[in-house]
Every structure is written in structure tokens, then in C-alpha cells.
Amino acid sequence: MNSNKNVLVKLKQAGFRINDKWLVKGVTLQIEKGKIVTLIGPNGSGKSTTAKIALGIYKKIDGEVEKYTNKIGYVPQKISIDWTLPLRVNDFMTLTENLNEETINEALSLTGVIHLKGKNLGDLSGGEFQRVLLARAISKKPDLLVLDEPVQGVDFTGEIALYELIKKISDELNCGILLISHDLHTVMSATDHVVCLNGHVCCSGTPIDVAKNNEYKALFGEQASQILTRYEHRHDHIHTNEGEIKKN
Amino acid sequence: MLDDFFIRALLAGLGVAIVTGPLGCFVIWRRLSYFGDTLAHSALLGVTLAYTMEFNIAFSVFIISSLIALILIQLQKRTNLPGDALLGLLAHSSLAVGLVVIGFLTFIRFDIMGLLFGDILAVTVDDLLIIWIGGPLILLVLKLIWKPLFASTVNYELAEAEGLNPDRAKAIFTVLMAGIIAISIKMVGLLLITGMLIIPAAMARNISDSPKKMVVYSIIGGLLSVILGLFSSLEFNTSSGPSIIAAALFLFILSLLNIKQSIKLKN
Numbered sequence: 001m002n003s004n005k006n007v008l009v010k011l012k013q014a015g016f017r018i019n020d021k022w023l024v025k026g027v028t029l030q031i032e033k034g035k036i037v038t039l040i041g042p043n044g045s046g047k048s049t050t051a052k053i054a055l056g057i058y059k060k061i062d063g064e065v066e067k068y069t070n071k072i073g074y075v076p077q078k079i080s081i082d083w084t085l086p087l088r089v090n091d092f093m094t095l096t097e098n099l100n101e102e103t104i105n106e107a108l109s110l111t112g113v114i115h116l117k118g119k120n121l122g123d124l125s126g127g128e129f130q131r132v133l134l135a136r137a138i139s140k141k142p143d144l145l146v147l148d149e150p151v152q153g154v155d156f157t158g159e160i161a162l163y164e165l166i167k168k169i170s171d172e173l174n175c176g177i178l179l180i181s182h183d184l185h186t187v188m189s190a191t192d193h194v195v196c197l198n199g200h201v202c203c204s205g206t207p208i209d210v211a212k213n214n215e216y217k218a219l220f221g222e223q224a225s226q227i228l229t230r231y232e233h234r235h236d237h238i239h240t241n242e243g244e245i246k247k248n
Numbered sequence: 249m250l251d252d253f254f255i256r257a258l259l260a261g262l263g264v265a266i267v268t269g270p271l272g273c274f275v276i277w278r279r280l281s282y283f284g285d286t287l288a289h290s291a292l293l294g295v296t297l298a299y300t301m302e303f304n305i306a307f308s309v310f311i312i313s314s315l316i317a318l319i320l321i322q323l324q325k326r327t328n329l330p331g332d333a334l335l336g337l338l339a340h341s342s343l344a345v346g347l348v349v350i351g352f353l354t355f356i357r358f359d360i361m362g363l364l365f366g367d368i369l370a371v372t373v374d375d376l377l378i379i380w381i382g383g384p385l386i387l388l389v390l391k392l393i394w395k396p397l398f399a400s401t402v403n404y405e406l407a408e409a410e411g412l413n414p415d416r417a418k419a420i421f422t423v424l425m426a427g428i429i430a431i432s433i434k435m436v437g438l439l440l441i442t443g444m445l446i447i448p449a450a451m452a453r454n455i456s457d458s459p460k461k462m463v464v465y466s467i468i469g470g471l472l473s474v475i476l477g478l479f480s481s482l483e484f485n486t487s488s489g490p491s492i493i494a495a496a497l498f499l500f501i502l503s504l505l506n507i508k509q510s511i512k513l514k515n
Contacts, residue, residue: 055409074409085277085402086457095399096410120457146409 006032007068008144008176009054014063016049023049025200026063029193031144031176036167038179038187041197042219047180048077050197051146054178069144073137075130077148077180087121089113089132097140107139108132110165112158126153134162138169145169145177159183163190184220253369257435258478260371261492263379264432264444265470267386270463271428272449272470274421275442277401277459282332283320284442286339287429290316291438292346294430295363299356300349306378306430313426316342321422366437366489368478375434382431386424393417398459436489447496448473454503469499 008031015025024046031037031054039047052058053065055074081087093104108114111131116124124132134150147166151159167190170177181187188194188207195204196216203213210216275284294309301308316338323334350360359367390397393416400407400414407414429441436444448469449462456462476499477492484491 052405052409055405057405057408070411072410074406076403076405076409079403079406081402082277084279084453086453086459086462087402088458091458091460092402095402096395096407096412 004032006034007066008033009068009178010064010066011050011054012064012066014050014053014061014065016053016058016061022199024053024197027053027195027197027201029195029201029204031178033143033176034170034174035192036170036177036179036190037193037195038181038191039195039197040181040184040187040220041202045197046199047197048148050195051148051178051180055146069142071140071143073140073142073145075133075137075145075147075150077152079133081121083122085121089117089119089121089124092121092132093136093139095136099139103139107135110138111135111162127155127158130154131158131162134165138173141173141175143175145175147177148180149182150179151181151183163187166190253371254478254482256371256373256376257368257488258474259376260379260435261368261474261478262471263376263383264428264435265448265474266467267383267428268432268444269448269452269467269470270387270390271424272445272447273452273459273463273466274397274401275425275445276449276453280425281442281446282335282339284425284429284445286320286335286342287313287316287425288433288438288441289339290342290346291429291433291441292363293342293349295433296346296349296353299353304378305434306375306382309433310426310430312342313429314423317422317426321419362437363433364437364439365487366433366435366440368435368488368492371434379431379435382427386427386431389420390424393420397421436492440489440493443493443496444470444473447493447500451496451500451503454500469496473499 010030011027014027016023017025027046027050029037029050039050041047049058053061054067055072056065056067089108090104093099093107104117105114108117111134113128113131113135116128116132121129121132130151130153134147137145137147145166150166151162154162166177166179169175179187179191188211191207193204194207194210196202196210196213196219198219202215202219203210205213275281290313291309294312295305297303297312298305298308320334320338323329323338324331327334329337362370396407396412396414396417397420399410399412400417404414428445429438432441432444449466451469452462452465456465473492473496477495478488480486480495481488481491
């Protein structure tokens with residue numbers, strides 16, 4: 001049974017593989033009410049896979065997942081809407097739950113896209129669509145929000161505003177948030193717990209602990225560990241496909 | 249009133265059109281047009297089974313079509329063949345097996361043309377009962393699974409993540425497809441059922457900007473096709489099933505003209 005009634009999802013040594021290739025392995029983490037857990041890591045490190053394990057989208061997994069809520073809002077990393085579907089923003093908002101007009105308007109206003117309500121989903125820009133996705137996820141007032149790179153394609157000022165909104169929602173709704181992001185500097189400061197992935201859990205803990213960790217430095221470079229003190233992130237290296245780091 | 253063969257045909261056609269409207273929208277949205285074809289082809293096997301075992305045609309078509317759909321889902325899981333290849337395999341092999349079985353049934357005289365293209369004018373009161381009980385039942389179930397089915401049509405992972413159980417909705421939808429084919433096979437025949445599913449929905453897509461509107465227009469388009477098709481088949485003495493589909497095509501072309509006009513207005 002659930003020992004701590006604040007826990008929403010618990011992963012124990014969870015992993016997922018396709019045939020013999022592990023996408024991610026040995027992940028242990030838990031998400032609690034009112035807390036933000038952030039997953040960071042290079043491309044292909046298993047961040048989205050971990051989110052899908054937690055959500056129960058992947059069913060044949062190794063290890064264990066315990067989920068204590070069904071009120072979930074999800075912003076997937078990739079979503080493509082087919083032109084065969086005539087779908088307006090308004091229709092999309094009630095996709096998985098029936099909401100009243102007021103709730104829809106409130107959520108769309110919070111993410112700054114209320115003016116797009118009657119527009120066809122296919123006519124939105126990438127950033128606009130991302131704001132609609134976020135509005136849909138928060139509108140149902142979920143216990144658990146899973147946000148897979150929720151601000152991709154959003155302009156810089158909007159990005160900061162949306163992260164502030166996410167933090168505010170976590171406090172107001174007292175919901176747990178699993179956040180995946182590349183933007184270390186914006187994300188880390190608002191986070192309660194950071195899990196650094198690279199096919200497995202490299203390190204985890206409070207943002208300050210993780211920033212000091214050597215594996216984290218190896219993964220993101222010396223610069224990245226200073227992001228909490230300095231608000232500037234200069235990228236002096238490139239990540240290769242194997243997750244190695246090359247200096248420029 | 250039901251004594252008149254034309255009234256019976258009209259009632260049967262309208263009953264079918266109300267159901268093919270919404271189902272057809274999902275066929276288009278989920279890109280299932282060839283899936284509908286496959287089920288329709290397999291229906292021939294169902295019809296022959298009905299004749300051999302002296303079952304009700306609609307019932308045995310429903311059983312066989314559902315069976316083929318289940319086989320398809322299993323094959324998709326167990327082989328690496330692409331979906332369209334599996335559909336083709338099932339469609340043509342079940343059609344072939346159906347025709348071979350007919351060859352053995354020399355003691356029964358088959359109206360192959362009637363099977364392929366339907367014979368709405370031969371609709372009996374029993375057929376009407378099946379359509380007007382089965383049809384609303386299909387619609388009721390579709391309404392119940394609408395949310396998960398529609399959500400997973402937009403995005404499967406979103407529906408799964410937010411606890412809507414899209415796999416169950418998909419399985420139920422498959423059975424509903426088998427159901428509509430079973431109740432409408434006698435009317436439009438197995439070669440034209442998919443037309444009845446797709447064409448009114450495609451017409452509706454051209455003129456609607458929301459899913460609910462598309463469903464409503466699709467139903468209206470289907471009803472008009474039946475009325476237009478049946479009256480013109482009476483007028484010009486053409487076969488009724490193909491006339492209905494031709495009428496649906498006519499409406500589809502009209503909907504294209506409508507788009508061109510609205511573009512002109514915008515410019």
C-alpha cells in the first residue's frame with residue numbers, strides 16, 4: 001500500500017526496451033503532490049520514455065510503476081494533428097474531459113491564447129499550439145501534470161512566463177508535476193527534485209546537489225553547473241549521438 | 249404502407265444512412281477506408297455461411313466480419329507485414345474462399361449480382377426490423393465510446409495517458425463496423441458499402457469546421473443520397489444500390505463547388 005498519501009506516482013527500477021535495446025533502465029523516482037520533479041538529460045537519454053512509463057503508455061516494462069491517481073494532464077513532446085480532422089481549439093480543449101465554457105476560457109487566458117479559441121488547430125503556429133496544449137492539460141485541474149518540453153517553440157518572454165505559470169499551478173492546485181526540459185537555467189530554480197538521465201539515472205537530488213555532481217558536469221559541461229549562480233548559459237560543446245561531449 | 253416495396257427500400261436506406269454517417273466520419277479520420285473494404289469482402293463468406301446453415305444473413309455476416317477483424321488485430325501484433333498488406337490479404341482471400349464455397353453449394357441458386365451490389369428493393373419487413381433495431385443500437389454504443397475513440401483518433405498517447413482506455417474503444421469500434429456492414433449488406437451490397445461509409449463523410453469534411461458538424465452533415469448527406477438515389481433509380485430504371493452511391497458522389501462534387509465559391513468570395 002501507499003505509505004505516503006502525498007505520493008502520486010512511484011517508479012521502482014523501471015525500464016523499457018524494444019527488442020533488446022534499452023531505451024531507459026533502472027529509473028527510481030516518485031512524484032508527490034505540490035512538488036515539481038524535473039527530468040534532464042541529452043537527446044535519446046530516455047526522458048520521454050520515462051514519462052511514458054510513469055503515465056502507463058508503455059505497459060510491458062521492467063521494474064514497477066505504482067500510480068495513485070487517474071486525474072492526469074499530459075503535454076506530449078510530439079503531437080501531429082491530421083488535416084482529416086476538422087478540429088478547433090475549443091473542440092480540442094474538451095478532448096478527454098467535458099469542461100464548461102468558463103473553465104475553458106480561464107485556462108486559455110492563463111496561457112495567453114484565449115483569442116485563438118475559434119481557430120482551427122491546423123492554423124496555429126508551433127508556439128501557439130504549445131500554449132493550447134498546456135491550457136488543455138491544466139484546464140481539467142489534474143492531480144498530476146506530465147509536461148514533456150512544454151514550452152518548445154514558445155518565444156523567450158513567453159517561455160519564462162509559462163514556467164512561472166507552471167510553478168503557480170503546482171502551488172494552487174497542489175498537483176504534482178513531472179517536467180522534462182532542455183532549458184536548464186529556467187527550469188532548475190523552480191524545481192524541487194532533479195533527475196539527470198542518460199539511459200539510466202546519472203544523478204538525482206535537489207537542483208544544487210545535482211549541479212555540483214560530477215556526472216552532471218560531465219554530461220552538460222562545467223558551464224551548466226554554474227547556471228544556478230550565473231544566469232547565463234554559454235554552450236561551448238556539442239553532444240554527439242552517443243551522448244558524448246565534444247568541445248568546440 | 250410497409251407493403252409497398254419502395255417504401256420499405258426507402259426506410260431501409262434511411263435507417264442505414266443515419267448509422268453510416270457518424271461511422272463514416274471515423275473511417276475517414278482514422279484512415280480506415282480499406283479496413284471497411286476488407287470487412288465487406290469477408291461478408292461474402294458470411295452470406296454463404298448463412299445459406300448453408302440457414303442462419304439469418306445479417307447475423308452470420310456480423311459474426312464472420314467480427315472474426316476477420318479479430319484475426320486482423322492478431323496478425324498486426326504477430327507479423328511484421330504492413331497493415332495495408334494484411335488488409336489486402338484478408339480481403340481477397342476471404343472473398344475468394346467465399347466464392348469457392350458458393351461453387352460447392354450447387355443446390356442453391358445465388359444472386360451474385362445482388363450480393364455484390366445489393367438489392368434494396370427486395371428488403372423485407374424482417375430486414376427493416378434488423379436495421380431499425382441494430383442501427384440505433386450501434387449509434388448508442390458509438391455515443392458511449394465517443395470520448396475515448398475520438399480522443400485516441402486525435403492522439404493515442406494522450407488518450408492512454410489520461411486514462412481513457414483507447415484500446416477497448418478501438419475494439420468496440422471494430423465490432424460496430426462489422427455491425428453496420430451486417431445490417432446494410434443486403435441494401436448496397438458488399439462492393440458498395442464502403443462507398444456509403446466514405447462518400448457522405450468526405451462530402452461533410454469539405455463543408456465543416458468541427459467534428460460534430462461533420463457528423464451531422466455526413467448523416468444529412470447520406471439521407472439525401474438515399475432519397476435521391478432511390479427516386480432516380482425508380483425514374484431511370486437503374487439498379488438501386490449503385491444509384492445511391494452515384495447520388496452521394498453527386499453531392500460530394502457539389503460540396504467541392506461550394507468550396508471554390510467560398511474561396512472566390514474570400515479573394
